[in-house]
Amino acid sequence: MKPLFPEELLADIPPMPALPPAASARIADFLSEMERQAATFVGYPCAQDFDYSEITPLLRYSLNNVGDPFGESIYRQNTFAFEREVVAFFQKHLRAPAGETWGYTTAGGTEGNLYGLYLARELYPNGMVYYSEHTHYSAAKIVRVLGARSIMIRGREDGEIDYDDLRETLKIHRDVPPIILANIGTTMHGAIDDLGKIRAMLKELAIARYYIHADAALSGMILPWVADPQPFGFDAGIDSIAVSGHKFIGSPMPCGVALARRTHVDRVARSVEYVGCMDTTIAGSRNALSPLILWSAIQRRGEAGLRARAVECFSLADRAIAKFKAAGIYAWRHKNSNTVVFPRPGPEVLARWQIAPSRDIAHIITMPHVTRAMIDAVVADVATSLHQPKGT
Ligand SMILES: Cc1ncc(COP(=O)(O)O)c(C=O)c1O
Known part of the structure; x- marks a missing residue:
């Protein structure tokens, strides 16, 4: 049979019903309300200086980035090609050694933290998660979800972790590998835990088996652009990092990027016949528009x-x-x-x-x-x- 053109194959799709007038008015009202709210949006770290209207025509397609963006999926309506470029941009600026990390676009910083701690728990099933009291509330939830043991460390008044408390607590639990969630920009104070100090402490205590996850929700996309950044990336000895996309870069929908050392990811990867690629991500179906948005921001701003x-x-x-x-x-x-x-x-x-x-x-x-x-x-x-x- 002669292959048909896409237009012929698509000809019979019924059009979607029009929005009823009352519903249109409701959307218009909501838009005005959002305009009003935008004028007082100073308390959250989410940039709102963007316009990604170039992706509007793509709202007609059921895009889905299910699976590993570095694989080939049977589900071809994906934005894997854009996602790979976004991941490469983050790898470069989060100082990942070439070829040694893997990453994907997440639903936000929380999923990135879950991903990092999941990899850590798979590597060290009896590991102890340490995080400071200034850590984002997602950490406490994630350790519960993972069923991981954890200890909350005191925080300094300026938002950094209390290094003395961390040292003393590590000393008591030297028999289990520490999984340290370091804050690269705390939610309330914007404080950065000193990765150099933390690694020196682990060395001093002769702890060789450990995992460091960096929660860099906001600062992960700020520190690459400053002249004298605090240690924050893979060159500072981290194993994984979570950054939000809707924070410094800016996006109309929450999103993020998670990166991790490839050896850790390989431990959790499973091949899935249903999508024809590796299952390396937390979510199955994943937002395919957010990689396009991040890609567009990178193209536009550089x-x-x-x-x-x-x-x-x-x-x-x-x-x-x-x-x-x-x-x-x-x-x-x-x-x-x-x-x-x-x-x-x-x-x-x-x-x-x-x-x-x-x-x-x-x-x-x-x-x-x-x-x-x-x-x-x-x-x-x-x-x-x-x-x-x-x-x-
Ligand atoms: C330090 C920190 N980590 C993680 C998160 C969670 O990020 P998301 O809201 O993208 O899930 C936030 C959010 O504000 C945060 O400030």
């Missing part, structure tokens, strides 16, 4: 654009700190971080500016979409709240 964006974020953070200072409020940030920490204001300020507090502190994160006008307004609101006489 390394130079991302570097310039990081510089802008720091300069805005310094401006915020100066404004807070002028208002009589002590605010600060870590080196190479755009998380500006200040005393916790009243609930009305937190709600207005979408700010998540923790104990007696709050933060704003000067992401690329945050404007000077937003900073000035938020500082004024915080100052009014903090300078209010108690009890009013």
Whole structure:
């Protein structure tokens, strides 16, 4: 039989019913509401300075990146080719030795953390997971999911792990391999655990079998662009790393990239006939649009654009700190971080500016979409709240 053209094969697909007018109006209202919300979006580390409308025509296809992006899948409506380029970009900038790591695009930083700790647990089934009290809440959930043993280590007031507590705790449990979840940018303080110190500690305690996973949700795509980064990548001895894609790079949907040493990944890879490729990822069906979005951001901005964006974020953070200072409020940030920490204001300020507090502190994160006008307004609101006489 003569092969048919795609148009002939697709001719009978029924069109989708039109959106009823009331539903259209609802979407229009929602869009206006999102525009309003965007004007006060200063509390989360998610960039919102993007427009990926080039992918809109692709919303007509059931794209799915099921399986290993480095394999060939029977399911060909995938964006594996783009995903591989995104992974290569992250490998380069997270300083992975050529050919020694593997990676994929995840649903976000949490999945990347789950992936890293899963590989660690497979390598060391009786390993003990250590993480500081400033670690993102996903860590505690992940150790429960994995059924892994874990110990929470004290955190310093500035957000870094308490190295003395880590050393003492490691000493007590020298019989089991440590699996250390190091923060490369904590959620609340933007603090970076010192990988050099942690590795020196392991050496000093003569612990040879260990695993280090780096949670670099935000800072993993900031540190590659700064002149003097704290140790953060594979060159600093990590085994795996999780970075969110919707944070510094920016994406309309949550996404991320997980990278790990290939030898660890090989231990978990299974061949699956149903999709015709290796099952190396946590999720089966995976978002195929997010690799396109990350790829588009990389194409549009390039390394130079991302570097310039990081510089802008720091300069805005310094401006915020100066404004807070002028208002009589002590605010600060870590080196190479755009998380500006200040005393916790009243609930009305937190709600207005979408700010998540923790104990007696709050933060704003000067992401690329945050404007000077937003900073000035938020500082004024915080100052009014903090300078209010108690009890009013
Ligand atoms: C340090 C850190 N790790 C992990 C996560 C989780 O990332 P995601 O929201 O992409 O799952 C976050 C989110 O804010 C974070 O700040």
